[in-house]
Amino acid sequence: MLNDFIRTSKALSDETRVRIVSLLMRNELCVCQLMEILGMGQSTVSKHLGILRNAGLIEVEKRGTWSFYGLCRDKANRHNLDFIRLLPFLPKDDPFLQKDGKKLKEVNKKGVAFCSAITLNRRLRERSNNAG
Amino acid sequence: MLNDFIRTSKALSDETRVRIVSLLMRNELCVCQLMEILGMGQSTVSKHLGILRNAGLIEVEKRGTWSFYGLCRDKANRHNLDFIRLLPFLPKDDPFLQKDGKKLKEVNKKGVAFCSAITLNRRLRERSNNAG
DNA sequence: ATAATATATCACTATATTGTGATAAAGGAA
């Protein structure tokens, strides 16, 4: 009932998750590609994807070891499509979304095989070690 | 930028606040009327109204000591109207919203003068004392 | 003036959420 509505608006009430759906609006991506674009750890990205999926906003397709995520195209619950209709109104001139869009192009050019969850996780750890 | 979108979806990602906007869709109400319907304390209701107002979803009109709240009818920021357009899709058969709707009729019949913030706050405190 | 009321705001506790490292499960390559 109300829970569907609240679960979905809650899913869209976090900056990272809005960035993710904004990217997935343009093309499907796997977890490690999203890590590269967002600059976040694998468990973080995976958790956010779980929340968006649970809300019926995105869907997965497994191919080998990769999980490709894209916008949900079907009625998954009572409100998912209503909220998906809001996504085209996301501000295209937002600095965050613009930066993400540029990174998206790079990642698409490189291709899935050239993104590495392990490398990025290591890099993130080194960076936080140097900072702290 | 993105903040407008997130602030608004966050405002709608809480059960109490969705109940409030659902009520204000039907007619304007003051804080103490909302207290009666929701069965919550005055500071709680007031805080939620502040969050909804800050998101551009509702607006206030002061008359005497009363603050009457209603749905926002103007463009308050970049996304408020997009989200307000979602409200008619709220599930009318939700048990919570139905119960609120019945209470709304009672409160409307009684009139503003017969709701009392002080009385309800006292009642709530007594109830929690008996429980704890 | 004083008293009573409606509302907003502050400080606090309890709970929820975010980001993270470690671990586990599962597919593909050597």
Added chain:
DNA sequence: TTCCTTTATCACAATATAGTGATATATTAT
């Protein structure tokens, strides 16, 4: 098989949020 990868999940720390009582402000009545 063993090794390397991607992804999901768990446990934890840091932060954010919800609900509340007390307090402060403002309006109205006496």
